[in-house]
Amino acid sequence: MVARLILVLGDQLSDGLSALREGDRATDTVVMAEVLAETDYAPHHPKKIAFLFAAMRKHAAHLRDDGWQVRYTPLDDAENTHSIPGELLRAAQATGATEVIGTEPGEFRLISALEDGPLPVHLFPDDRFLASHADFEAWAEGRKELRMEWFYREMRRKTGLLMDGSDPAGGKWNFDHDNRKRPPKGLAPIGPLRHTPDAVTQDVLELVRTRFGNRYGTLDDFWFASDRAGALAALDHFTAHHLPCFGDYQDAMVTGQPFLYHSVLSIYLNAGLLGWREVCDAAETAWRAGDAPLNAVEGFIRQIIGWREYIRGIYFREGPDYTTRNALNHDRALPEFYWTGQTDMRCLSEAIGATMDHAYAHHIQRLMVTGNFALLAGIDPHQVHQWYLSVYADAYEWVEAPNVIGMSQWADGGVVGSKPYVSGGNYINRMSDHCKTCVYSVSKKTGDGACPFNLLYWHFLDRHRDRFAGNPRMAQMYRTWDRMDADHRATVLTEAREFLAHLDMTKT
Template sequence: MTTIIPILGDQLSPTISSLKDADPATSVIVMMEVAEEATYVRHHKRKIAFLFSAMRHHAGALRAAGWNVVYQKLDDPDAADSFTAAVARAVSAHGATRIVVTEAGEWRVAAMLESWETLFGIPVEIRADERFLCSHAAFDAWADGRSELTMEWFYRDMRRKTGLLMDGGKPAGGQWNLDRQNRKPADGDLFLPRRKPCPPDDVTADVLALVAARFPDHPGSLESFDFAVTAEQAKAAEDRFVTDALPAFGDNQDAMVTGEPLLWHAHLSPYINAGLLDPLALCRRVDAEYRAGRVPLNSAEGFIRQIIGWREYMRGIYWREGPDFTRRNHLDVHRPLPRFYWTGDTDMHCLSEVIGQTLDLAYAHHIQRLMVTGNFALLIGADPHAVHTWYLEVYADAYEWVEAPNVIGMSQFADGGLIGSKPYISSGAYINRMSDYCGGCRYKVTERTGPDACPFNALYWDFLARNRDRIGRNRRLAGPYRTLDRMAPETVDGLRRQAADFLDTLDASGAPY
């Protein structure tokens, strides 16, 4: 009576639900590096290396804990090229009588798991992923009957459910959301926390060589790879964030600074999403730091909201809306992403900076993603599915369940307002206020037309003008539309010609990779 327990690449938790009640004497854990998963989009080299190394280290930890682990490396001579083929081989080799697996994080993989019982002719038990605090059924129960699925109300319910930052039945400090305190611009005189890198060990060095050889055409760099790849290393990264960066995280979480990709951000999302860190345990620790007086409330609340608010909410939306969500295109736009999204080669310093660090590190923080790369893609009318694919490729923390709602809904407004109450657009003024990027740019952020004008400025007004039929009645855009209507017709014409000329140049710059 052998049970096969497949462990997927984002299930690197020793307490994963598929292992609960399992008997090591009659169970075989199957883990696999497969080409299909590395190439269904062109994942960043650093992302592939992180996951393969973390998987190999996790397999070693499971063996040390007494489990029988069958592990397929990508470069094994007889490596199967898909999850299903690898599991089929294990079922046959071990005479398995059943399969137990934790539910997948993506529709694509979920369909694969659901096919196994028919394919293999043995029972397949698909268990809930208990690392999430809100089950699919619980989210649907919350959403049913609501005219608007506002994240803030979901977040408040999650605070009540978990007790995080709660004083009895009321929020700590008397307010649920302190986001207005967390929008301070970049300060030129910064004393920043410095993170300790994790030098590659022999296991990681082997993976880096494999990825360099097998995926040379994938985006990104492997230089100075320093990701945590074990639970112990991830916990050390958590310790450093909580001690050194979290106290100032709230005030500065929206700031952007040239040459400083991490700032006060945690950079823990790759480890949380892969299973190396427990999100609830991390939030409880942040709560405790606030209670102990070591972290201000706005920092603790801002961080916890990202985990039990946005992260859980995005997962709920993803599974509720269905597998066609990534194809939504409310604004009916189809421009390819510019070539420089894969090179960083552009005179717009903000984009060059954010894309450059993305290619180097497979990381950018949430404002860089939303208000620089996402904002620009929305303003130019980029195809939202192409934008979604790019984000899924280039970020180490990107899994479709969390990335797609953020991009399709929050960033590109392609869902028509299901997630975001308005399109998140801005001219160059916002980027100038929240960063030092404009000071190092060849364009002038104060100019709207002419050869030196910041492209964001004309694109912003052109976006409003050309999309008026679709978003003109959005109450949160009433102010910008009043401003547009007060402009002289020749001013609007000049802005729209400036935008059209820029877009023509952009289109002529070459097809994307």
């Protein structure tokens, strides 16, 4: 038989990967590589790099134990070509292989690099997801609006998760109205399971600190799991300690508490150390055993078989140019404080500070704080996209781009969201304790110390009136604006412009 190479990428650390199922242990060689092309196409957080390198090294050892021949290139290999195609070519020259098989990458950038590389490559579908590209296209065909809620219901029916026959458990598909409790004073969960770095991880941390230690974020206090056993332990920890309260406080934000009841499992799920089915089954089992309420479990499962699968479908359906879209023509440079965390706006400093420390922030911090501010301020969506792709350990373009370009920045013109996700300071005040210790006053609409979110909210609505005034979901906002005194509206717009002019002076 002809020898082949089997490419396994850093976010494909799964048993049963489609390319491995097609391979032959007797003749084929698995290729895995730590290369600068993958660490540097965006300036990834050092914790993300360390997590992936440690997990890759352990997965390579696991594959060897499973009988595979594995050719693994560490970052500091003197012969490293520092690109995936380059390492495939080097492996082919060493083994005599003439073709490559792999599982489809989750980024068009890498798909293109493989297709244009020096060796013939056959990519098999990534069937670790619930919905194939064909499944999503079949669902989307003929629909005027591609709304996640309808897709989610189809996935519930397909999987049987939280179903009582043909009906949703509890008589409703969605329990979001129960999941918006503001945080009570003293809310302090124990946080995600923390793992002490072993010898493999310590070696990686030393390498990453030397090569990438000057990047955004800190490598200190590294606690991620880096193998499947650790990821499964993190899942067990979440279902036992945090899932029961996850629903109630999933939108809450508390100063000094970056995780609250969130699972922080997306890091492991998106790298392949966990699978969607086992994660959802664990949550449903907890509900059926009476250990977690339905609103928590439904909200959690919706994020995985609803939102996660839907976002992937959007990415591949919309195509490689998706990240360049800019429906609102926003062109302001990303403020420097996104890279430093140094801002007097407490909500932003908390979200960005947590991101710098942990390569993580939960979905409300991303959507309604850092994303909301960027949208209100008219930041170039491609720069926003690059920031999110760089700073989060769970970020790969298939999941990050639709969340940012579509959901967060409305740069896709409404493919993902029927309206922009914008709010003034009142939303942040309702869902957090940040405003109590902020330099700015959330109750002030204008004047010295007025919350910038209040000013920018109305400025955004005013400058995009032609586009959004006819949107039924935004009509009430415009009626409120129009009822305001004309002089007050003029003051709001003037002060918003002054704030933005000052922001321009601090751009990166």
